[in-house]
Amino acid sequence: MKYLSVTETAKKWNLSERSVRNYCARGKIDGAFLTGKTWNIPENAQKPDRINKKSATPTTLLDVLTAEKNAKLSGGIYHKVQIELTYNSNHIEGSRLTHDQTRYIFETNTIGLDDGSVRVDDIVETANHFKCVDLIIENAKKPITETFIKELHRTLKNGTSDARESWFAVGDYKKLPNTVGDMYTASPEEVAEKMKDLLCGYNANKNRSFDDLLDFHYRFECIHPFQDGNGRIGRLLLFKECLKHNIVPFIIDDELKLFYYRGLKEWSSERGYLRDTCLAAQDKFKVWLDYFKVKY
Numbered sequence: 001m002k003y004l005s006v007t008e009t010a011k012k013w014n015l016s017e018r019s020v021r022n023y024c025a026r027g028k029i030d031g032a033f034l035t036g037k038t039w040n041i042p043e044n045a046q047k048p049d050r051i052n053k054k055s056a057t058p059t060t061l062l063d064v065l066t067a068e069k070n071a072k073l074s075g076g077i078y079h080k081v082q083i084e085l086t087y088n089s090n091h092i093e094g095s096r097l098t099h100d101q102t103r104y105i106f107e108t109n110t111i112g113l114d115d116g117s118v119r120v121d122d123i124v125e126t127a128n129h130f131k132c133v134d135l136i137i138e139n140a141k142k143p144i145t146e147t148f149i150k151e152l153h154r155t156l157k158n159g160t161s162d163a164r165e166s167w168f169a170v171g172d173y174k175k176l177p178n179t180v181g182d183m184y185t186a187s188p189e190e191v192a193e194k195m196k197d198l199l200c201g202y203n204a205n206k207n208r209s210f211d212d213l214l215d216f217h218y219r220f221e222c223i224h225p226f227q228d229g230n231g232r233i234g235r236l237l238l239f240k241e242c243l244k245h246n247i248v249p250f251i252i253d254d255e256l257k258l259f260y261y262r263g264l265k266e267w268s269s270e271r272g273y274l275r276d277t278c279l280a281a282q283d284k285f286k287v288w289l290d291y292f293k294v295k296y
Helices: 006-013 017-025 061-071 077-092 099-108 120-138 146-157 188-204 210-223 230-244 257-266 272-291
Strands: 033-035 038-042
Touching: 006 017, 006 038, 017 038, 061 077, 061 120, 061 230, 077 099, 077 120, 077 230, 077 272, 099 120, 120 146, 120 230, 146 188, 146 230, 188 210, 210 230, 210 257, 210 272, 257 272
Parallel strands: none
Antiparallel strands: 033 038
16 A cells, blocks of 8 residues: 655645644544654545534434543443443453442542452453443444454453463463353464454454344354453453444343353354343343433
8 A cells, every 4th residue: 555645645635734643643544654753644545524623413322422432521321331331241250349339440540448358450450441441432433353352352451460470361362271151162272263264254244233243242252262351352342343333232230141141152052042131231221322312
């Protein structure tokens, strides 16, 4: 691919060089990158909208989440999603933090310890999960890639006690065999090839149904590509794909946890268990959308 300089791009778009540099710095030009202090801009890059152009009223959940995230709005649907998705997804995996403690970490970057001690990893992974949710929103419209999945894992597990172990590959595929429940998963030697096959097949289908998303989630969990964190990464990817395809997302809470596990186990022979569980979770999410007046 041919790349243009800031000067060449400015002439092409009839803009000032300063405006082009601002667009690059704000990530408004897809594919632009720095070499030293020089911006390289793809020849076929599209001219962005004006930075000061009045934004249209958000119409989809993704639009609303993006707008509230960028505005750092407190108390909206973005705030709700961050706390509920982080608390429930971590809680399923054994986090001992309460819902209130999770909320305090998000809102104040502090934690109350009135109920006794908590594990440092639970706190670290909670803060990290908030960053993962932001990554999901920022990259919702992009295809799922191995690089992005590994970035999510690196973000989730960064600074944990696992990250200090030589056998634990943060941001990379597992080195040791693991299981999920009583199910065997892909061996470390098989993971890279199986992940490529999974993503190749999934990304080839542009019109995704609800079952397509669930099937991807099931296959991802069967591979179990990372040493730990597979459930949370898998549910984050599910949330991302719901946003991308304008499907109402869902969050698996404690009430639905056992049905969710059963659904994953039975998916290859009976899809109804997992589908019904996720539809029930979707109904709960619709209550929030109704409250915040977000269309779906």
